[in-house]
Amino acid sequence: MDPINVLLLGNGGREHAIAWKLEQSLNLKKLYTAPGNPGTEQHGINIDLDMSDFQAVETIVQDLAIDLVIVGPEQPLVDGISDYLEERDIPVFGPSKAAAQLEGSKSFAKAFMQKNNIPTAGYRTFSIDEFDKAKAHIKQENRYPVVLKADGLAGGKGVFICESEEEMEKRLTLLAEDNILQEAASTLVVEDFMVGEEASVFVICDGKSGKVIQNAQDHKRIGEGDTGLNTGGMGAYSPAPVLPDSMLQRIEEDIIEPTIQGMLNQDVPYQGILYVGLMITKEGPKVVEYNCRFGDPECQVILPPLKNDLLELIQAAVNGTLSDVEISLSDRYYCSVVLASGGYPKSYEKGFEITGIEKCDSDALIFHSGTVIKEDKLCTNGGRVLNVVGSGQTLQEAIDHSYENVKLITFKDSYFRRDIGKKGLK
Ligand code: GLY
Numbered sequence: 001m002d003p004i005n006v007l008l009l010g011n012g013g014r015e016h017a018i019a020w021k022l023e024q025s026l027n028l029k030k031l032y033t034a035p036g037n038p039g040t041e042q043h044g045i046n047i048d049l050d051m052s053d054f055q056a057v058e059t060i061v062q063d064l065a066i067d068l069v070i071v072g073p074e075q076p077l078v079d080g081i082s083d084y085l086e087e088r089d090i091p092v093f094g095p096s097k098a099a100a101q102l103e104g105s106k107s108f109a110k111a112f113m114q115k116n117n118i119p120t121a122g123y124r125t126f127s128i129d130e131f132d133k134a135k136a137h138i139k140q141e142n143r144y145p146v147v148l149k150a151d152g153l154a155g156g157k158g159v160f161i162c163e164s165e166e167e168m169e170k171r172l173t174l175l176a177e178d179n180i181l182q183e184a185a186s187t188l189v190v191e192d193f194m195v196g197e198e199a200s201v202f203v204i205c206d207g208k209s210g211k212v213i214q215n216a217q218d219h220k221r222i223g224e225g226d227t228g229l230n231t232g233g234m235g236a237y238s239p240a241p242v243l244p245d246s247m248l249q250r251i252e253e254d255i256i257e258p259t260i261q262g263m264l265n266q267d268v269p270y271q272g273i274l275y276v277g278l279m280i281t282k283e284g285p286k287v288v289e290y291n292c293r294f295g296d297p298e299c300q301v302i303l304p305p306l307k308n309d310l311l312e313l314i315q316a317a318v319n320g321t322l323s324d325v326e327i328s329l330s331d332r333y334y335c336s337v338v339l340a341s342g343g344y345p346k347s348y349e350k351g352f353e354i355t356g357i358e359k360c361d362s363d364a365l366i367f368h369s370g371t372v373i374k375e376d377k378l379c380t381n382g383g384r385v386l387n388v389v390g391s392g393q394t395l396q397e398a399i400d401h402s403y404e405n406v407k408l409i410t411f412k413d414s415y416f417r418r419d420i421g422k423k424g425l426k
Contacts, residue, residue, distance in 0.1 A: 004068055011040070134190055156230055159230070194281055259290070366409075
């Protein structure tokens, strides 16, 4: 196969990890990332582009003779970028708008799972006009904690675990009033609370079949011991000891295969990355949520052990030939610690100079999230700033390697959790 030009859309740590891996591909001619960040620029050329402007993406594709577009984040997928490009005969990696509903609409995902007997928590849905009915239903059930989920994308801010009736009432009022959430909560999903340990499995899909790439565990809360506000993710490690081979096989049979087949059966073939968020309960694995892309920061720990050529895998997914491919992984553990701006996920200052990256071990991987070059200096430019990825023969070694390098990087008000990976050591 002749080498190709690729346009990668996105600007986070996930996209830096994807760009790093794509650069190693023998099938790659040129990599462009739009809009990218100073990290992606180390592996290709950044293009200043608004990803939500599909016409602008099409123009860039034509101007730069792009052969394949790879979509990193969920928003353009849920908004239909894959359909837009495909209608114009531009090859694209990422699910269609209809398939991305697995992430874009929680009520779609729950109904899909119910129809296909895919294990998940019990639920009911209510429209925005039925919040009083929802309140009455929850009060009658009287089972706390109860989970409230806004139907649409809400940037990680649409899920609430309510411990009491009082909290539930307060949340429902906020959901109805909050401007940001109003659109996402036009439908409300009320779910039973699941007890267990969370883990995620990442599957590359070609519409007819899928191959598990790797699994990981994320740390969503800002505080140590999984306390405080939800974030985009403060760190991750892989593989997850909570998912031994027997459990992974069960997940493939009971969840992944029925998901890919179920989507195909309803004429919505799923092509792209399927991120299955799971709760490992006493009764077995159950789906917490689906996402239609790689996780961030999970991507930063699942791509380093992947021995396959990522671009070759993606081309197989786009061409529908994934069943011919075998996934090959190194047996090393990886741990990623996120360095964040002090104050995140609430308000924080930006523009502080970042120093010390050059002191890091050559084996450590430093993936950029919220960074920018200002007057030739690398500066903070977001809530999550950098991902420091360490590796080792054991999870403990990977954790230690990551933290040895974390302490070499400094910027004003930097914050990181000191317990990333700890729950995997239990
Ligand atoms: N780390 C969580 C996510 O990517 O949704």
